[in-house]
Amino acid sequence: MLAFLTALGLAIFRHPIYGLVAYLADFYLHPPSRWWGQFLPDLRWSMLAALVTLLAIWLRLPADKSRQPWYATTPGKLMILFTAWFWIGMLWALDPAQHYPTAVYLSKYLLVFYMVYRIVDTPARMTAFLLVHVAGCLYLGLLAFGSDPSSRLDGVGGPGIDDSNTLGMHLATGVIVASMFTLHLRGWRRILCFVSIALALNAIVLTGSRGAFLALVAGGIMLYYLRPAVYRKVFYIYAVLGILAFGYVASAGFWKRMDTVTVAASGDQEEMDTSARSRIEMIKAQLNMAKQCPLGCGHRASEVLSPQFLDPQYLTGAGFRSSHNVFMTLLVEQGIPGVIIFLLIVKWTGASLRRLKRETARSDATVEQNTRAVHAAAIGGSLVVVLVGGLFADFSKCEVQIWMIALLASLVQPPVTVSALAPAAIAARDQHRIPSAGQTG
Numbered sequence: 001m002l003a004f005l006t007a008l009g010l011a012i013f014r015h016p017i018y019g020l021v022a023y024l025a026d027f028y029l030h031p032p033s034r035w036w037g038q039f040l041p042d043l044r045w046s047m048l049a050a051l052v053t054l055l056a057i058w059l060r061l062p063a064d065k066s067r068q069p070w071y072a073t074t075p076g077k078l079m080i081l082f083t084a085w086f087w088i089g090m091l092w093a094l095d096p097a098q099h100y101p102t103a104v105y106l107s108k109y110l111l112v113f114y115m116v117y118r119i120v121d122t123p124a125r126m127t128a129f130l131l132v133h134v135a136g137c138l139y140l141g142l143l144a145f146g147s148d149p150s151s152r153l154d155g156v157g158g159p160g161i162d163d164s165n166t167l168g169m170h171l172a173t174g175v176i177v178a179s180m181f182t183l184h185l186r187g188w189r190r191i192l193c194f195v196s197i198a199l200a201l202n203a204i205v206l207t208g209s210r211g212a213f214l215a216l217v218a219g220g221i222m223l224y225y226l227r228p229a230v231y232r233k234v235f236y237i238y239a240v241l242g243i244l245a246f247g248y249v250a251s252a253g254f255w256k257r258m259d260t261v262t263v264a265a266s267g268d269q270e271e272m273d274t275s276a277r278s279r280i281e282m283i284k285a286q287l288n289m290a291k292q293c294p295l296g297c298g299h300r301a302s303e304v305l306s307p308q309f310l311d312p313q314y315l316t317g318a319g320f321r322s323s324h325n326v327f328m329t330l331l332v333e334q335g336i337p338g339v340i341i342f343l344l345i346v347k348w349t350g351a352s353l354r355r356l357k358r359e360t361a362r363s364d365a366t367v368e369q370n371t372r373a374v375h376a377a378a379i380g381g382s383l384v385v386v387l388v389g390g391l392f393a394d395f396s397k398c399e400v401q402i403w404m405i406a407l408l409a410s411l412v413q414p415p416v417t418v419s420a421l422a423p424a425a426i427a428a429r430d431q432h433r434i435p436s437a438g439q440t441g
Contacts, residue, residue, distance in 0.1 A: 001040050008049065011056040016119050019053030021132055023115070027399070028136035030158030050111060057118055067413040070117045074348045075405045082334075082341045083107055086299075089334065093298025094305070102299045102397065109402050116406035122415050123371045126407060130177050130378055131189060133403070134196045137174025140167070141199025144206050153206040160399060168212025169389035171200040173382035173400050176219040180378040182238060183231040184371065197242070202249045211392025219385040226357055226377035228370045278314040279324045279392075285309035286328040296335030305332070326390030345405070346387065352412050353380040372411070379408050 004022055011019030026045040031037030063069075070076045083106045086099075093099035120129050143156045152164045161170045178193035178200070185193065204212055220239070227235050282302075289297070289305050297305065302323040307315060315321050323329040330338040353376060360373035386401045395401070 001043075004043075004045065004049075008052045011052055012059065014060075016053050016056035016061050016115075017125055017128065019049055019056050020115060020119050020129065023049040023053060023112075024129075024132045024136060027158065028139050033158045033162075050108075050115065053115055053119075054111070057115065061118060063118075064121065067121065070114045070409075073117070073409045073413075075345060075409050076113065076117070078341050078345050078348070079110060079113060079405075082338065083110060085334065085337050085341070089296055089298050092295070094301045095298060095303075099299040105397060109399070112399065112402050113406045113409075116403055117410050120407060120410050121413075123368065123375065126375050126411065127181075127185075127371070129403075129407070130181070130375070131192070133400075134174055134178045134181065134193055137171050137178070137200045138192070138196035140171060141196065141203045144203035145199060147206050149206060152208045153203065156203070160397065164207040165209045165211055165389075165393040166395065166398060168204045168207035168209030169215055169385060169393070169395060170398065170400055171204050171207075172212050172216040172219060172385045172389070173404070175200045175204070175216060176223060176381035176385055177378040179220075179238065179242060180223060180227075180374050180381065183227075183234055184374045198245060198249075201246050205246075205250050209393075211389045214392070215385040215387075215389035218388040219381040222381040222384040223377050226353065226373070226380050228373035228377070229361060230370055278321065281314050282306070282310060282321050282323065283325060283328055285321075286323065286325075286332050290328075290331045290335075293332070294336050296331075296333050296338060299333055301333045302329060323394050324392060326394055326396050329394050329396050349380075349383055349405070349408065352408055356380075356412065375407070375411055379404050379411065383408070 004025065007018045007022035007025070011017075011022070023046060026049055031040050031045060032042070071080060083103070086103050086106055090096060090099055090103065116129070120126050140157055140161075144153055147153055147156075153167065154164050155162050157167045157170065161167050175197055178196045181193045182190055182197070204216065220242075224235070224239075285306065286302060286309075288309050289302065293301070303320045306321040307319060310321055323332065327339070327342070330342050356372070356376040360369050360376065382404045383401065386395055386398065386404070389395055
């Protein structure tokens with residue numbers, strides 16, 4: 001609690017980045033979910049951190065006129081549009097009790113997007129933000145270490161990442177970021193990344209999530225595509241070491257579960273396990289649902305409608321079936337408008353990453369260009385993890401994708417300029433600047 005309050009004080013009197021770190025720390029530590037949190041007062045940790053960070057932004061972070069306002073960026077516009085459409089969907093939502101709190105949740109995500117975009121405006125701050133993410137995944141890996149490998153890992157993360165599939169996906173984004181940073185950073189930060197990779201990979205194995213495993217593979221392929229040219233050789237060495245490390249921590253039970261992926265891909269109904277078969281049947285049912293409600297039926301409509309469109313043998317003991325695919329979730333629950341907004345965000349993400357790839361592809365790039373390329377690869381690989389993982393589970397509300405989209409929106413903007421800062425802010429920025437990898441290497 002003292003560390004949390006100290007960070008909030010530093011946010012007000014030094015720089016808002018400390019408030020953002022406090023917000024991320026609460027996301028991972030989340031006192032109400034831990035045994036030690038019972039001895040602390042209920043401070044509404046995340047809300048308090050967000051409010052103080054907002055105040056610090058307005059007091060200590062002057063706007064840079066060379067950068068677009070958050071609401072003028074392409075993802076900012078699309079997120080505002082999606083949130084507005086979600087609120088409109090309240091008029092016909094089949095389950096208003098579920099739809100309303102989720103609409104509030106999405107509105108809060110706009111605030112998170114704004115904070116990350118406004119604060120993380122230099123390469124040093126982007127490195128710091130991503131390192132906190134890596135450290136958070138290390139902490140989750142520590143909590144998972146020693147868990148029973150015979151059962152799937154649940155309840156380790158805080159709200160939103162406490163189930164095995166979401167936790168596995170979230171940890172995979174941390175592995176992607178840490179893997180990229182091992183090429184670029186030096187000293188204790190590189191050691192932090194190595195330890196985080198080992199513990200996070202072990203936790204991913206314990207989740208037994210097939211979607212997280214495939215998402216991690218896809219993210220690694222994106223790293224290969226976006227990697228800076230200067231790190232080409234060492235990338236191959238670390239990639240082989242990473243594969244060997246994953247093979248070492250993976251149990252026989254994990255590989256047996258992964259084998260069902262190939263069975264599902266082959267379409268062999270006899271060999272396919274119940275989980276995979278029920279997901280395929282649910283997708284078929286959702287296509288029929290979407291035909292009857294092209295504008296969507298509101299949040300959790302897939303569950304509400306599943307007894308009408310799905311064979312009873314595929315329903316859970318509660319009498320319904322949840323969606324396990326982000327695209328189908330959007331199609332049924334937010335309709336064609338929601339799907340269009342989603343596809344536009346994916347299109348913008350791909351176009352932005354390609355542009356960054358072209359800008360940083362030279363082998364004689366400067367330290368600043370290499371840092372930019374490392375950030376692009378870490379963010380792009382993480383977003384691919386979320387996208388591919390979303391084919392096997394509903395990650396439409398996961399927060400890590402908001403962080404990464406905001407970081408990408410900031411990365412494609414020019415770094416904050418000295419001329420845009422007030423003299424006092426310039427002195428504070430230079431005094432508390434985190435050294436870049438080139439300075440510490």
